[in-house]
Amino acid sequence: MILAKTGNEALAYAMKQINPDVVAAYPITPSTEIVQLFSNYVADGEVDTEFVPVESEHSAMTACIGAAACGRRVMTATASQGLALMHEMLFIAAGLRLPIVMAVASRSLSSPLNIHGDHSDSVASRDSGWLQFFCETVQEGYDALIMAVKIAERAYLPAIVAIDGFILSHCQERIETLEDGAVREFLGQPRPNYNLLDWRNPILVGPATLQDYYFEFKRSEIEGMNRVLPVIEEVQQEFGQKFGRYYPVLEEYRCEDAEAVLVVMGSACGTCRVAVDQLRAQGKKVGLAKLRVFRPLVHAILKKSLARFRRIGVMDRVDAVNSYGGPLFTEITSVLYDLPERPAVFSYVYGLGGREFTPEDARMVYEQVLSGKKDELVTYVGVR
Amino acid sequence: MLKLQDLAKNQELFSHGHRACAGCGEALAVRQILLAAQPRPVVTAMATGCLEIFSSIYPHSAWQVPMIHTAFETAASTAAGVEAAYRFAKKKGLISDDIRIIAFAGDGGTYDIGLQALSGALERRHRFLYVCTNNEAYMNTGIQRSSATPYGADTTTSPAGRVLPGKIQHRKNIMEIVIAHDVAYAAQTTVFFWRDLATKVQKALDAPGPSFLNVLVPCPLGWRHLPSETVKLSRLAADTCYWPLYEYENGRYKVNYTPTKKLPVEEFLKPQGRFRHLFSGEAGQQVIAELQRYVDEQWELLLRKQALFGEESAKA
Numbered sequence: 001m002i003l004a005k006t007g008n009e010a011l012a013y014a015m016k017q018i019n020p021d022v023v024a025a026y027p028i029t030p031s032t033e034i035v036q037l038f039s040n041y042v043a044d045g046e047v048d049t050e051f052v053p054v055e056s057e058h059s060a061m062t063a064c065i066g067a068a069a070c071g072r073r074v075m076t077a078t079a080s081q082g083l084a085l086m087h088e089m090l091f092i093a094a095g096l097r098l099p100i101v102m103a104v105a106s107r108s109l110s111s112p113l114n115i116h117g118d119h120s121d122s123v124a125s126r127d128s129g130w131l132q133f134f135c136e137t138v139q140e141g142y143d144a145l146i147m148a149v150k151i152a153e154r155a156y157l158p159a160i161v162a163i164d165g166f167i168l169s170h171c172q173e174r175i176e177t178l179e180d181g182a183v184r185e186f187l188g189q190p191r192p193n194y195n196l197l198d199w200r201n202p203i204l205v206g207p208a209t210l211q212d213y214y215f216e217f218k219r220s221e222i223e224g225m226n227r228v229l230p231v232i233e234e235v236q237q238e239f240g241q242k243f244g245r246y247y248p249v250l251e252e253y254r255c256e257d258a259e260a261v262l263v264v265m266g267s268a269c270g271t272c273r274v275a276v277d278q279l280r281a282q283g284k285k286v287g288l289a290k291l292r293v294f295r296p297l298v299h300a301i302l303k304k305s306l307a308r309f310r311r312i313g314v315m316d317r318v319d320a321v322n323s324y325g326g327p328l329f330t331e332i333t334s335v336l337y338d339l340p341e342r343p344a345v346f347s348y349v350y351g352l353g354g355r356e357f358t359p360e361d362a363r364m365v366y367e368q369v370l371s372g373k374k375d376e377l378v379t380y381v382g383v384r
Numbered sequence: 385m386l387k388l389q390d391l392a393k394n395q396e397l398f399s400h401g402h403r404a405c406a407g408c409g410e411a412l413a414v415r416q417i418l419l420a421a422q423p424r425p426v427v428t429a430m431a432t433g434c435l436e437i438f439s440s441i442y443p444h445s446a447w448q449v450p451m452i453h454t455a456f457e458t459a460a461s462t463a464a465g466v467e468a469a470y471r472f473a474k475k476k477g478l479i480s481d482d483i484r485i486i487a488f489a490g491d492g493g494t495y496d497i498g499l500q501a502l503s504g505a506l507e508r509r510h511r512f513l514y515v516c517t518n519n520e521a522y523m524n525t526g527i528q529r530s531s532a533t534p535y536g537a538d539t540t541t542s543p544a545g546r547v548l549p550g551k552i553q554h555r556k557n558i559m560e561i562v563i564a565h566d567v568a569y570a571a572q573t574t575v576f577f578w579r580d581l582a583t584k585v586q587k588a589l590d591a592p593g594p595s596f597l598n599v600l601v602p603c604p605l606g607w608r609h610l611p612s613e614t615v616k617l618s619r620l621a622a623d624t625c626y627w628p629l630y631e632y633e634n635g636r637y638k639v640n641y642t643p644t645k646k647l648p649v650e651e652f653l654k655p656q657g658r659f660r661h662l663f664s665g666e667a668g669q670q671v672i673a674e675l676q677r678y679v680d681e682q683w684e685l686l687l688r689k690q691a692l693f694g695e696e697s698a699k700a
Contacts, residue, residue, distance in 0.1 A: 021469065021472045022465065022472055052508065054504055055500060055504030056504070058461070059458075062458040062464075064465060066454070066463065066466040067469040068465075070466055070469030070473070072472060074465075089454065089455065092454050196469075197450070197466070197470055197479060197483060199425040199483060202451070203450055204440055204445040204451045205453070207441065207445065208436055210442075217442075
């Protein structure tokens with residue numbers, strides 16, 4: 001069915017079709033509508049979900065952990081300060097290998113207070129052991145949320161699906177939805193690792209570990225993350241075969257002979273596509289590398305793709321204060337470090353706190369990367 | 385009426401071999417609670433703290449029932465998630481047993497950092513029993529004061545010094561905070577009175593909504609008493625009315641134990657190292673007097689509540 005939906009509406013609709021067993025959530029802009037709309041589905045009996053409207057995001061994630069430890073399919077949504085408040089529990093969800101799926105309408109972090117879109121919240125959670133998918137469009141958000149459930153449950157790892165706050169969460173797009181039955185058939189039943197409610201076979205979830213075991217637990221979690229890429233590719237392939245929409249983890253757009261390529265995550269990919277088309281029309285060889293999967297960091301794929309280019313710009317919608325370039329920039333440069341001939345890589349920070357990022361801005365960045373001349377380590381695009 | 389010989393026939397669901405200190409009141413409480421819960425199947429959650437450290441160090445476990453530990457402030461919210469999953473499974477016919485959920489947290493995880501999660505879970509009326517194993521300070525991190533720490537107690541963050549007499553505030557009245565949530569059942573007890581504790585566990589587990597137990601668990605390390613005196617101290621706490629045994633059920637207060645002779649609070653304080661500084665001088669005497677005043681006032685207040693909102697008032 002073709003529908004007009006905002007990002008929040010599309011994700012809420014996907015959640016309805018997923019029909020999770022338990023949703024625990026606390027409202028926060030710009031993600032509020034996801035749960036608000038979902039609670040209507042609960043009120044109208046359109047889902048079977050046990051809905052737990054908790055008193056904070058910290059408790060939202062904790063209740064999700066408790067429910068997921070009982071082998072249930074569990075989801076939530078949040079943003080910004082809410083994701084930051086969950087921070088402690090994110091590590092626990094990942095450490096317990098619980099496939100919780102969370103929609104995030106990415107937003108800046110205080111202070112100063114700002115409700116608008118950037119990637120500060122999601123990127124700040126990057127080391128928590130959650131899978132992270134960044135979406136360019138509402139359609140992609142809808143599809144990614146459905147795929148994330150299957151990926152998380154196969155990998156026994158929690159997953160964030162991030163749409164840019166306001167830019168996608170509140171803007172209406174034409175989306176092609178799937179049939180309810182098709183979504184449920186695609187996902188099937190969860191196959192949990194363990195079930196706390198199986199009281200005849202008692203288990204202890206979340207023990208204390210000392211110097212003799214903690215490292216091994218963490219290492220096995222890291223191994224789980226290291227092995228998740230084939231699972232992602234398999235599920236995306238399956239989704240494509242069933243529904244005709246294929247999503248690569250890293251999409252190259254007009255990169256074949258590109259002399260300058262920008263690596264971008266989220267909605268700014270659309271802006272950069274426009275700039276690429278405009279510059280290509282002027283005969284300038286530019287391309288876009290759209291990174292959908294931020295965690296796990298797909299280093300082999302990035303290395304293989306980016307090694308061909310001489311000049312690369314990395315776009316961060318977040319700054320890692322006083323780091324040597326934006327967070328994605330430092331990861332990309334690490335990936336490229338052991339190449340015999342390293343490309344020149346430039347760091348751009350843009351769009352903080354919802355600051356508009358226009359095709360003109362993108363063209364300016366491309367021109368600068370093409371020129372290979374840059375005075376500062378990091379260029380802050382569009383800041384006064 | 386519950387008989388000890390019946391309880392003794394039940395399975396030990398909190399097994400020996402854990403790493404609690406000798407004389408640990410918390411270990412006693414948990415063991416008694418899991419004995420009293422039977423034959424109901426229980427699933428449990430706990431906060432980070434002594435209990436978690438001494439019972440769950442991988443690859444060992446003292447728990448013969450399902451147990452989940454997530455973080456310090458999360459006993460109630462974790463249990464809320466477990467309860468939601470249970471409700472879902474029950475609704476869908478995936479589970480037929482009537483499982484009870486128990487959350488365990490110390491006074492720090494209850495009175496302080498976990499208070500918000502507890503309040504939220506009580507307000508949403510998750511059906512679970514929340515047990516506060518209350519030893520009146522952060523014993524696991526090395527005896528720091530909590531809002532359950534009594535006036536005048538010497539802790540590592542409310543030390544008795546030349547100017548200050550130990551903690552300078554009275555403890556928080558968690559029972560009233562919990563009762564204000566209109567819980568299905570709330571009670572205060574301690575480990576000496578095993579029948580009182582066991583009866584309250586059963587009532588709390590069968591209550592039709594959220595329930596709460598505040599269990600005083602003497603801590604030899606933090607209270608600095610002899611391990612052999614844990615049970616005696618828990619009795620002295622009740623005999624001095626420092627720790628009244630009472631319950632709140634269907635809107636009514638009931639005092640479950642009235643000492644035949646109400647002892648001065650000094651009797652409870654004296655065997656404990658955390659109050660030793662109060663027994664060497666005039667200033668200490670004033671602190672003890674203030675503590676006595678507080679204990680008397682709270683006891684009288686409780687008796688008035690019983691008179692106003694108790695069985696007697698119901699008859700009148």
